[in-house]
Amino acid sequence: MYGSLTRYELAWPLVVVAAAVLFPPYLNNYLLFVGSILLVYAVLALGLDLIMGHAGQFALSHVAFYGIGAYVTAILQSRYGVPFPIGLVAAIVVSAALAAAIAVASVRLRHIYLGLATVAFAAATHWVFEHWRNLTGGVDGMRLPPADFMFFRAVGDAANFRVLAVMFALILLATFLLVRSKLGRSMAAIRDSEHVAAVSGISVARTKMWVFMISSAYASVAGSMLFVFNSFISPIDFTFAPAVLLLTMLVVGGMGSIPGVIVGAFLLGILPEVLRTVLRNYLVWQEFVYGLILVLSITLMPQGVAGLFKKLTAKRREAK
Amino acid sequence: MLKLEGISASYGAVQALEGVSLEVEAGKIACLLGANGAGKSSTLNCISGVVPIRSGAIWFDGQRIDGRSIEQIVRHGIAQVPEGREIYPEMSVADNLVLGAWIHRRDTKQVRNDIARVYEIFPRLKEREQQHAGTLSGGEQQMLMIGRALMSRPRLLLMDEPSLGLSPVLVEKLFEVIEHLNQTGLTILLVEQNAQLALKTSEYGYILENGEMAFHGPSGELRSNEKVREAYLGT
Numbered sequence: 268m269y270g271s272l273t274r275y276e277l278a279w280p281l282v283v284v285a286a287a288v289l290f291p292p293y294l295n296n297y298l299l300f301v302g303s304i305l306l307v308y309a310v311l312a313l314g315l316d317l318i319m320g321h322a323g324q325f326a327l328s329h330v331a332f333y334g335i336g337a338y339v340t341a342i343l344q345s346r347y348g349v350p351f352p353i354g355l356v357a358a359i360v361v362s363a364a365l366a367a368a369i370a371v372a373s374v375r376l377r378h379i380y381l382g383l384a385t386v387a388f389a390a391a392t393h394w395v396f397e398h399w400r401n402l403t404g405g406v407d408g409m410r411l412p413p414a415d416f417m418f419f420r421a422v423g424d425a426a427n428f429r430v431l432a433v434m435f436a437l438i439l440l441a442t443f444l445l446v447r448s449k450l451g452r453s454m455a456a457i458r459d460s461e462h463v464a465a466v467s468g469i470s471v472a473r474t475k476m477w478v479f480m481i482s483s484a485y486a487s488v489a490g491s492m493l494f495v496f497n498s499f500i501s502p503i504d505f506t507f508a509p510a511v512l513l514l515t516m517l518v519v520g521g522m523g524s525i526p527g528v529i530v531g532a533f534l535l536g537i538l539p540e541v542l543r544t545v546l547r548n549y550l551v552w553q554e555f556v557y558g559l560i561l562v563l564s565i566t567l568m569p570q571g572v573a574g575l576f577k578k579l580t581a582k583r584r585e586a587k
Numbered sequence: 588m589l590k591l592e593g594i595s596a597s598y599g600a601v602q603a604l605e606g607v608s609l610e611v612e613a614g615k616i617a618c619l620l621g622a623n624g625a626g627k628s629s630t631l632n633c634i635s636g637v638v639p640i641r642s643g644a645i646w647f648d649g650q651r652i653d654g655r656s657i658e659q660i661v662r663h664g665i666a667q668v669p670e671g672r673e674i675y676p677e678m679s680v681a682d683n684l685v686l687g688a689w690i691h692r693r694d695t696k697q698v699r700n701d702i703a704r705v706y707e708i709f710p711r712l713k714e715r716e717q718q719h720a721g722t723l724s725g726g727e728q729q730m731l732m733i734g735r736a737l738m739s740r741p742r743l744l745l746m747d748e749p750s751l752g753l754s755p756v757l758v759e760k761l762f763e764v765i766e767h768l769n770q771t772g773l774t775i776l777l778v779e780q781n782a783q784l785a786l787k788t789s790e791y792g793y794i795l796e797n798g799e800m801a802f803h804g805p806s807g808e809l810r811s812n813e814k815v816r817e818a819y820l821g822t
Binding site for chain 1: 635637656657658661662666667669673674675676677678682685686687689690692735739
């Protein structure tokens with residue numbers, strides 16, 4: 268009824284783990300680094316899609332929770348010697364608690380005002396990253412020690428990449444489970460019609476709060492993942508630009524579709540790397556290319572890659 | 588069973604309802620008529636707890652229910668079939684029904700039985716069980732909305748213009764279903780534009796004008812009332 272997972276949904280996380288075990292020996296450090304970034308983007312995008320694509324709400328605070336995840340994990344380990352797994356959980360708890368506080372405070376806000384409240388939170392968080400110098404190092408950023416995984420010693424980019432791939436696989440599995448759970452169904456109900464959901468006895472406010480907390484926790488996990496393979500973070504990593512990039516991933520990939528969102532995250536995540544080699548001396552055009560992709564995607568495939576794929580398969584079925 | 592005592596409600600500065608009183612007896616069908624914007628939907632939404640009332644009281648089975656949460660009111664046994672095509676278009680017909688049983692979500696066995704019961708009333712929905720609800724015809728979507736409301740096991744069903752946008756043949760079928768549901772013991776408060784049919788099907792009628800109760804009485808009497816005929820029946 269609140270169905271169990273399909274075979275595909277069980278298979279994909281396993282494929283990810285298998286790929287992570289097999290491929291790294293064939294990849295150089297640069298490719299491993301790009302691969303790690305893509306996994307982080309995918310987790311961020313899946314988290315944002317929970318609230319935007321699956322629950323139909325708007326939030327621009329993900330970049331803040333992304334930063335909180337990175338800073339909490341980093342500060343705990345480098346200043347207090349707390350190993351990564353514990354730092355990860357602590358960051359999730361901090362993020363979820365903050366998200367709950369925002370949800371309670373903004374329960375009376377709707378539509379654009381809720382969006383604005385999340386923008387305000389993102390701006391305030393960024394300010395804290397810049398000004399709480401004793402803790403974050405301010406605008407100079409923070410040098411990060413290699414992640415201490417507690418249970419084993421991992422050295423090098425390949426090992427880090429494998430840890431990230433396993434984390435991504437778990438997040439993917441969690442997302443499939445969540446969408447099919449009762450909470451997942453009530454999210455979709457609210458997206459389609461708040462009125463009907465409410466008169467069916469679904470608590471709209473409570474559902475929104477849960478989605479916001481979980482989706483913010485995803486962003487926090489992505490931030491912790493950033494800590495694993497980066498040796499440096501600074502407030503610049505958590506500005507408005509990545510927030511917009513994240514939105515673009517959802518639009519291009521197709522909101523509400525898990526495979527679509529992952530494809531969107533991979534496509535737009537790899538783009539700067541491609542542009543860097545193709546445009547080289549014309550890097551100022553990078554922003555223009557982003558804009559072009561966004562406009563083309565909205566006009567040519569309003570449902571994103573996922574919608575396009577759906578349309579094509581439907582046509583083929585009709586042709587048969 | 589249901590009793591509204593002089594309820595008033597407003598949206599911001601706009602007054603929607605002013606001292607509306609109404610009563611529905613157990614096992615009966617009552618209808619609520621009126622022009623667009625007269626306050627019919629607002630009345631239903633006040634009963635469901637979606638719109639808070641400013642003054643007055645709402646009683647259900649001897650308990651005061653105004654001020655309670657929507658969820659509590661659904662648990663008391665009041666379900667609403669909203670106006671328009673308010674289905675979950677991306678979900679299957681079966682999933683739409685499952686979500687209607689949200690307050691019984693822990694009792695999967697009961698939910699399964701209730702789905703089977705809804706399919707007995709609407710065999711057409713059984714045929715489309717796995718189809719996306721958005722692909723159903725207008726009439727089928729209306730059936731799905733009624734089926735979904737039944738899934739919460741209501742004792743009182745509030746229906747908001749179920750005949751809206753349906754062909755005359757389908758409207759007739761719809762009213763057969765309404766009468767059938769009533770015969771199984773369900774009490775119904777029906778909001779309608781189709782005054783003729785609504786007054787024929789119901790025992791008691793209320794007519795709202797600009798948020799206030801203008802007429803009420805046994806449906807037969809309303810049908811022969813000169814003013815009602817002129818304003819609402821077009822004869």
